[in-house]
Amino acid sequence: MFKIGFIGAGNMAQAMMQGWSKLDANQVTQGAYVRHQLPEQTQAWQVEPFQSISEAALVSDMLVLATPPTALTAIADELKPILAAMPHKIVVSVLGGISVSMLEEALGRQAKIVRALPNVNVAVGQGYTAMYAGSQITAEEKGAVFALLAELGRVDEMPEAEFGAVSALAGSGPAFVAGFIQALTEAGKAAGLDEEMAAKLSVQTFRGTVDKMRQDDLKALDLAQLVMTPGGSTAAGWEVMQAGNLNGLVTNVIHATMQKNAEFE
Numbered sequence: 001m002f003k004i005g006f007i008g009a010g011n012m013a014q015a016m017m018q019g020w021s022k023l024d025a026n027q028v029t030q031g032a033y034v035r036h037q038l039p040e041q042t043q044a045w046q047v048e049p050f051q052s053i054s055e056a057a058l059v060s061d062m063l064v065l066a067t068p069p070t071a072l073t074a075i076a077d078e079l080k081p082i083l084a085a086m087p088h089k090i091v092v093s094v095l096g097g098i099s100v101s102m103l104e105e106a107l108g109r110q111a112k113i114v115r116a117l118p119n120v121n122v123a124v125g126q127g128y129t130a131m132y133a134g135s136q137i138t139a140e141e142k143g144a145v146f147a148l149l150a151e152l153g154r155v156d157e158m159p160e161a162e163f164g165a166v167s168a169l170a171g172s173g174p175a176f177v178a179g180f181i182q183a184l185t186e187a188g189k190a191a192g193l194d195e196e197m198a199a200k201l202s203v204q205t206f207r208g209t210v211d212k213m214r215q216d217d218l219k220a221l222d223l224a225q226l227v228m229t230p231g232g233s234t235a236a237g238w239e240v241m242q243a244g245n246l247n248g249l250v251t252n253v254i255h256a257t258m259q260k261n262a263e264f265e
Contacts, residue, residue: 004148005060006032007053007075009039012094013066015123019152021045022125028148031056053078057089062145065093072098076106083111090141092116096167097261099160100134112136114145117163118152119171127153128170132160168257176253181206 004020006013009032017030021044031048032038033056038049050056057063057079067075072095083089092114093103103113113134121127129149133142142157149155158166181202188198213223228234 001026002028002062003060004028004030004062004064005050005056006030006047006064006066007056008032008064008066008068008071009034009042009047010066010068011120012118013064014039014042015120015127016064016066016094016118016152017042017045017047018123019125019127020148021047023151031060054082057082058086060089062090062092062148065091065095067095069095069098072103072106080106080108084108087112090114090137090145092145094118100132104134110136112141114142115160115163116145116149117166117171118149120174122152125151125153129153129155130158130163130166130170131155132158132163164258164261165254167261168254172257176250177206 006017009017013032017032018041020028020030025046029048030045031050032042033050033053038047050059053075063079065072065075079091083091087110090112091103091107093100094116095103098115100113100115103115104111107113111134114137115132115134116129117131118129119127122129129152131146131149133145137145146155146157184202184205185195185198188201189195193201209223212218213220218226224238228238
């Protein structure tokens with residue numbers, strides 16, 4: 001039996017709990033420590049409450065740090081001696097802006113640390129997670145963590161230097177995609193559809209477009225060309241979109257997100 005212990009149960013932790021709750025409960029179990037009561041929805045995912053950080057650390061095979069970054073010092077005070085005495089335990093951190101070297105400084109240079117950057121879509125097994133393993137992680141351990149994260153969606157191992165861009169694009173990206181879907185919905189309403197129908201059409205169009213691209217291994221512009229007939233109605237709308245510099249707008253959105261992320265590092 002492999003036990004995953006969470007320290008913290010905010011939005012990202014809950015998304016991971018929900019995603020992992022679909023695993024065989026006879027093979028993988030979950031528990032979490034929070035300062036107060038666990039959120040009610042975690043009961044449906046069979047997440048066991050821990051009474052302390054120490055309890056979570058002692059009984060878990062893999063710890064997921066999912067608190068605000070400012071809590072690292074307090075967490076480390078309890079975790080460091082346990083990790084020193086039980087060096088086989090793996091720590092996966094989703095703390096924003098906290099590098100592996102910072103984690104090693106706080107938790108001990110011998111600590112087995114993986115830094116992960118998931119997005120909220122891990123809740124439904126369609127997430128994206130970037131990961132970077134510390135020097136104490138063996139190839140076998142890294143493979144085991146990778147496999148667990150892969151249960152939540154796509155995983156890529158990459159340098160920490162790229163985490164800022166990944167955070168803006170994939171971490172914050174679901175909000176921006178949702179914003180575009182909302183814009184389509186509002187446009188549908190303006191064209192005469194009621195709000196419910198406009199929203200259904202917008203979501204289904206986005207879902208089908210992504211599935212079509214994945215199934216046929218199409219790039220975005222390849223699919224756009226399939227839909228457009230030169231001089232046709234789709235091409236007319238495409239020209240308006242390009243004239244409005246959609247690419248430039250999205251680039252500015254990502255840049256602003258990265259700048260704000262950098263303020264917390």
